[in-house]
Amino acid sequence: MSYPVWPAGLDQFERSGYQVQRQDARRRRQADAGPPAFRRRFTSAATMVSLSLVTDRNGKAVFDRFYEDATQLGAWLFWMPDPATQGWPVIAATGSPLLAGDGTPLVMGSRRLVSFGDEPPVETMHGDHEFRIAFGVVVMP
Structure with a gap:
């Protein structure tokens, strides 16, 4: 498939709306005395990512069509660029960006298989002609 x-x-995700939280894969055991102990509850854990983006009416229509049709109102998995790495320059040990043969900077490219999170996307008006769309995704392990 x-x-x-x-x-x-x-x-173009907003930095202020970006938040990552890993699913807790531990089981806590409280002893009669002393500190709590932990053991693994399961072997693979998902990562929850909160995102937001600001877009115009055309971008909102594209998002709505993707959410409603392509993912069946968020029920299907999809490929998404990793906001933490996609398009960022590759940096050498010296701190300077690595360049291709023609002098253009090399950039990272990464994508993740995700699904929309528990809550459906939330839209708010941002200014006169823009929309802020906030949503969460679950990155598959």
Whole structure:
């Protein structure tokens, strides 16, 4: 089965809306005395990511069509660029960006298989002609 791919042009995520939390894969055991002990509850854990983006009416329409049709209202998995690495320059040990043969900087490219999170996306008006869309995704282990 092929998975839908996140729409091009909707990858300018806000830094203020980016938050990552790993699923807790531990089981806590409280002893009669002393500190608590932990053991693994399961072997693979998902990562929850909160995101937001600001877009115009056209971008909102693209997002709505992707959410409603391509992912069946968030029920299907899809490929999404990793906001933490996608498009960032590759840095050498000296701190300077690595360059291709023609002098353009090399950039990272990464994508993740995700699903929409527990809550559906939330839209708010941002200014007169823009929308802020906040949503969560679950990164598959």
